[in-house]
Amino acid sequence: MPVIEERTARVSELRDRLGKAGISVDASEHRRQEYSYDASNYRVRPEFVVFPSTTEDLKTILVGASEADVPVTLRGGGTSMAGNAVGDGVVIDVSRQMTTVDEIDHATNTVWVDAGVVLGELRAHVERNSGGQLTFAPDPSSLSRATVGGSIGNDACGNHSVEYGRMSNHVVEIELLTIDGAHLVASKGGVRTADETHRHSVARAAEINDALRALANSNLAALRLELQTIPRQVSGYHLANLLPENGFNLARALAGTEGTCAIILRARVNLVTKPGPTALLCVGYNNTVDSARDVMTMLEMRPSAIEGLNSAIVDIMRHRRGEASVSSLPNGDAYVMVEFSADTIDHATEKCDELLTRLRDRGLVQDSVIATEPAERAKLWRVREDGAGLSSKRLDGTQTWPGWEDSAVAPENLADYLAELLPVIEEHGYTASMYGHFGAGCVHMRLDFELRTEAGRENFSSFMRRAAEIVVRHGGSLSGEHGDGRARSALLDLMYSQEVLELFQGFKDIWDPSNLLNPGIIVDPVPFTDSLSLQGFPSQNVALPMPTIRPVTPIGQGAFVLGITEADHHEIGTFVGNAHACIGVGRCRATSGGFMCPSYRATKDEKDSTRGRARVLQELARGQGTSAGGWARPEVREALDLCLSCKACSTDCPTGVDMAEAKSELIQDHYRGKLRPFTHYSIGWLPRWLPLVTRMSTIANIGAKIPLLRWVGEKLGISARRRMPEFSTHAELRKRVAEADFSSDGEILVFADSFTKAFRPEVIPAAARVLRSSGAEVGCAADACCGLTWISTGQRDGATKRLANLVEKLDDGTDRDIVVLEPSCAAAIRDDAPKLVGSEAAARVARRVRSFSVAVDEAMNRGWAPDALPPARAVVQTHCHEHAAFGSQSQRRVLSKWGVADVTESSSCCGVAGNFGFEAEHFDLSMQVAEHSIIPALKKGGDEALVLTDGFSCTMQVSQINPFRETQHLAIALDPNNDRDASPRADKTGS
Template sequence: MAVSAERTARGRPARNGRKGRGGDAGPGEGNAALRRALAGRVDGEVRFDAGSRAVYAHDSSNYQQPPIGVVVPYTVDAAAEAVRVCAEHDVPVLSRGGGTSLAGQCCNDAVVIDWSKYCTRLVSVDPGARTAVVEPGACLDDLNGELSAHGLMVGPKPSTHDTCTVGGMVGNNSCGASAQAYGKMVDSVLRLEILTYDGLRTWVGPTSDEEYARIQEAGGRRAEIYRALRALRDDGMEAIRTRYPDIPRRVSGYNLDSLLPEKGFDVARALVGSESTLVTVLRAEIRLFPVPPHQSLVVLGYDDITDAGRAVERVLPFEPLALEGMDDTLLDLAKEDRLAGPDVLADMPDGSGWLMVRFGGDTKEDADRRGRELADAMRDAPLKPRCAFLRDPAVEERLWKVREAGLGATAYPRGRPDTHEGWEDAAVPPGRLGDYLRDFRDLIREFSYDPVSLYGHFGQGCVHTRIPFDLEDGRGVERYREFVERAARLVASYGGSLSGEHGDGQSRGELLPIMFGDDVVALFGRLKAIFDPGGRMNPGKIVDPHRLDDDLDHLGYHPDEPRTAFAYPDDHHRFAHAAARCVGIGKCRASSGGVMCPSYRVTGEEEHSTRGRARILMEMMRGMRDVPRGEPAGDGGAIPDPAAPGPGGAVVITDGWRSRDVLDSLDLCLACKGCKSDCPVNVDMATYKAEFLHHHYAGRLRPAAHYTMGRLPLWARLAAVAPRAVNAALGVPGAERAAKLAGGIAPERTIPRFAAQRFTDWFKQREPGDAPETGRRVVLWPDTFTNNFHPHVGRAAVRVLEAAGYKVEVPPVALCCGLTWISTGQLDTAARVLRRTVRALAPRLRDGVPVVGLEPSCTAVFRSDAPELMEGDTAEDDVARLRDQTRTFAELLDEHHEETGGVPVPGPRGGGPAARAIAQPHCHQHAVMGFDADRRVLDRAGVHADTLDVGCCGLAGNFGFERGHHEVSTAIAEQGVWPAVRDAGPGTTVLADGFSCRTQIEAGTQARPRHLAELLADLLPPHA
């Protein structure tokens, strides 16, 4: 019996993006009537503005095609109405889920329907039958989270499982590593509710002869379609049976084989993988599978990746859940990018190519037994591998994530050219994989594209890679075309598929005759004509495809570089490269885990994801050209002629640094820096935002918050003259309200009160005998927040450091790291502040004295922002010393332990039970310094601390204080941090080193969070 599982869609935020905003008329008056009709008839958000078109101009491929407009429907019925409106206006339509397509099928000159914000419901689930009905925008991980209550899951699991949608999986015939056990998406689809462009809405699935007769008796458009489908099948039956490769990973082409009699004339499965080129999928009924209760992992090491490929046939009879391959290049990149810790990589057996074999079982013993059986059997194999049998589930999962992160890890290999998709997922019969890998690698070397990483779903013969194609000039594009044509012929010679996972789209649509022959490709055209006779469903993909070297994103993308404040050393010192860094994986759209992207998790808006912001910045740069070298940084950029052809594609954003569309997209960026570490390609949106604000407001009046919170260190220094008087003045009725109004501060926020005595004043007034006269010197950095608001944290840190044998020093003059100026884009001032700071610290830095930071955001400036901002400055050498010698409080104590073998902080006094705590790492610490040292220090101190993985607190420095941000700020906190703190057990200490984190936690809970220094100080003996 089906159980209702109606789920409330992601709540509609107060700020619904771009609906109703000025400038929605779109790219031309010709679309004005279409926009008005959509806005008047569709229950949803309708956007034709330049910013939305820029955000949706890309997927995860090499292509750029700005859409006509974007519709974000509130319901499935609203989406159906949008298609009807588009049909009345004879404009193309494209359905989009997670937008992670690598072949170009999710960008087009069409009206894009984005299902992923609202149409996300699990409509019903039948646990007995193991089936579910799902809306197309449902994210796979979120859906599996709901299904887990029934012990069930969706079978296919692509590496983008935390962001991909069910509709996208149906459209792409998705697979993933789990397809080894559960098949492709086509094997899970039972029925589809579809809508044709000309208005037929119906459920389709397998069709018996009796059902076919009933359909014909009813007549109408449905009968016409089924009649034409049967005629197509009958006419093409021989070609379908002989030209379709009999391999597990055939994703290329339409699933005409699903129409064969022995396949049940299954119309639903024939439509799976059609990439929105035939119909719009409104709902899907899918088969579910039991969640394996326990898993084990065996890793087999070989001398070469080709040997690993040849060993696949010997592993397959053991029926693993997944059988993945990986070479040493990917492993080296994982080490460089810290995708896995040394403890994980140490478990890898020796070799240059590996098979990762995952087994499931009803018990852990059963799963382990199956792993041992494989390991024992491989001892007698002709290619005897080195074997590692991993028994720790946590280590297994971290090692598995190294393989899952392949696309991101291989995109920007250090010291090598950038890589691209374009030939990244071909598949061959598993029994011929080793020979294919040998020949494919020879082809790569012939074109001088070596070295590249080869990895993938080896148990099904699917090989992933990214290749350093030169897609920026005509000659490089010619070589790209020549390579993929040769590669297509090679795959076809092995009886393989051009795509084993990512689909055809524009990358491979043109090459389909090489694989299938002209007769089968002609059948594809007939299928397209049956469902979409006018060619308005995602045109130019699969059937009558655009050339694979048309619409290339990077071809001609050479905007003149304006002078920038930051250096962008990882992007060849080019902001244009930084703006184009995103490869579209969409990990920033995940609903849980990690830090990024907090605002997206609240709004569900593509433009509020790191990916969306990166795309709009790239489009801004595409529209900026002929910027004279050496122009002042704030000139706003050249404004191109909108009618002129743009470099590397159509120009959408035409007003450069002055763009209101870009400003709006960045407005809800918290500058949390989560993307700097969590993004697979390390997009650093906080830095990009600061750069943009620097240019956008150059020579112009800034928002009030930039003059108040952006210059907080200055106001704090003035307030230190009479902090009690300032606090008292704010307490006068109406005074705080007026101050917030004038300062651009959210009326819902309470302005933090200044401490009666600054930390630096306390430190200066210490009695001579209070401090040790000897010991290793350390500079304790008096950041603005500790110094002026929470000086007790600084006092606690002094006590702990001196107990550990350090001689603590504090700068004799008021200094600043420049954080608040950086976050508000006042970068010239930030540079002057930093220059003054390093000049004052220089003598100590040159003596090798470490600098310890208590506020993570300020510490992160020294470790990350300052070197990039000050590159080429006269103070550059001292800034580098500051970067290398700055430590977090925990890092210093951890290094002290490693150097001396001593424990600076004892366990709980009196031999009592260990203290319990939950720790909220500051986002900047998560992104730049990490939290490992804190865990080790807490362990040594006898504190059992659970590190929260619930995302950003939502305050993020000045963001949560700024007028207009309070609703999003508190919604972020309510998604993770606040509930976790409220659920903490009695007596649990809440640790939060960040001033913002402590302030936000206090604002929404009864907890009084503490800094690590305070907790450790309390564990010291009374007179230490």
């Protein structure tokens, strides 16, 4: 039998065997595409993916793979930048089901935790269950999605490694499985069986201990001279832990093995005392080398963190997040952030002052700031922490890549290392966005490699070897945190002697003699130019404009299309280029912080993350040069079906992937000239029907409550379980518009959208009164439709016509603010109009648009204060589209200035997201999403809290959760003349 056919048969038999054992096995096309990538430059297609839930599941998988001779790759959050979380055999994802954290052992300050637990969730659990006394120390930038198992595998560190060291410093014991099914526990002193009744495990434990002791005893000189010579020597295996003076610590020796030796099930980790008050000193320098020369002086003061970054990171942050995001930085072209913790904030500040005096005496400092307020510290840290994602593109839109992003030297050698490396980067025609853990001598950088062409790859290969030679010459390590993976393993022969390389091989052979665990990594490495994800891609690396995040950046820039020429863009479609902006950092897999990604938070399934969807779309275009199949392809439909089109990814994703836009374009492409689903005509054309329905609102409202009609609606795609809104009458609308008393020459224009007019007309006069009380004459904008529902249902041609009409009406030659009462409509005009209409007029109109909360926030900044008395408590649900287009802080600022002391924010999508939550097939997920944020927020706020839902979708979700809970638009809340009984209530909805 030919080799390929034999392998196919073995893989098929293994897959069937695992399925019969009750293990979740997925060999679908979309799953294989999603798991072909991590956050590195590499693409390796697996045979299938498994999702074990127990140790027995994992044992069955490993024994089966061993017998079938199929490679195994363990995966947690899939955030590896070195390519050590992709493999061509079986990929085991432990992040979905192996997520248990045991009770804290307060006698030892340790806790047992499953490999699939996310670091940030572990930290939150520890702090919550220790009364805020303890925490888990390692804090890599991927803290919100990286898992314990993956972090042990890479020996991850983080911003505070100066004080707390690497992950290996916090690992006490590791429970593991070998490829042949032995169940062991590794700790200081060796390995032992986890099950005394399992003869194979007992025998393997003895065998491994004996073999490793013999290996160490015969290579003592090499272990002592070449390994663990600097704080961040992560490259290779950490075999110095086998030395007698280090206690033959196999738990620490296994940290950093990148899944090549054993499968980590669980680990017992150390906990530390939670730091006291902290102060942050940020110092500005002329250049990065100067900033590195002061590191040893900083270390003398024993700070908890020393983090560096260059001006490229700051420029990108300013462009993407706005001037305000970097306004706290001192002057300079390079920066170092030094943090001190102490028993009091005054003591921490004194340490900052003392260090600053020492640094000024050295003469390199250009400027400095000391931040003691939590908000200011967080703002400064955000510049550093967003570096990895934001630096994925230069300001001109050129993509940058990892590869040489993780080198490390001794801190005292950092400046000289950088002084030699930076000119070599320029020689090869690259630019570098740089940041890193300067206190530990570790440098992260992203370079604009060209990996699509043969010449580009040759230049890449030449640079990588030269860079490796430089770091070795300075006594450093190829990797200081991310591991070697596919990116650097083939360069280890430049760093280590042949004796040490043979030691690594011997260590691997003892654990995994058949070389099935993550083969090609560290030992017997694959070339770092193999399996590059861009190799063979049809287009050149042509930069188009970088996406920006509104409102703080210019409106109307074109979409960034990674690696797609202008001509290709028209042929392939924006959805391909936008998806290729994804670099796999996995921010969309975070379960807290930011609005992205509500569907992933509900399902914990990679396919429902922005990253998973982007990978499927990348595969759609791979090697085809066309969007062939598009929405009709099962893997594409499966990946995008549960996307709520909330647009949060366009803001929260560091690379600005806009999956809502991708989904809209794919749906349009698929249904062009075809009959569409009923919901596309009912909900999708809703603004077209509303003027007619409001003229017969009584009949419509009664009909919405008739069970038979609801049943018919369910069959047509509109959920019978979703509460329906109550239509206002046309007479009510006329009354409310008259009550608004609009001026014919208003300085501010109110745009009354279709939803507000049909369902909440009382908001119109309330908004006019509030804006008028701020000192402005208020007029009414021309009647038009933004086409939002056409966009969300993939009817972009129809949306373009409506937006073009709107632009023509609103582009009146003035720069008057246009205040749109429904935030999703404001976002459509702000974000979609320039893209779809593509004219200067559309850009002009977009710049004038404000959501109501933004307009009020600006008025308050000018000194205005509302007359209405503030409530004691409030719950705020910011609409996702407002978050994406305008930011999510304006309502919070308004409430703070108004005097509301107790504000609870729902920090994610409510779950309705326009038409999504009304569709029968999506109702259940809609309510699962609500469980993540809005439901807890309502409970935390209490029954007496004012609930603010400017978005009509959000109002409907609160009504669904509690039909008797009152909600208000901010305009109603701020209007002192408004009768509270006239404000919209959830009980105005139909059943």
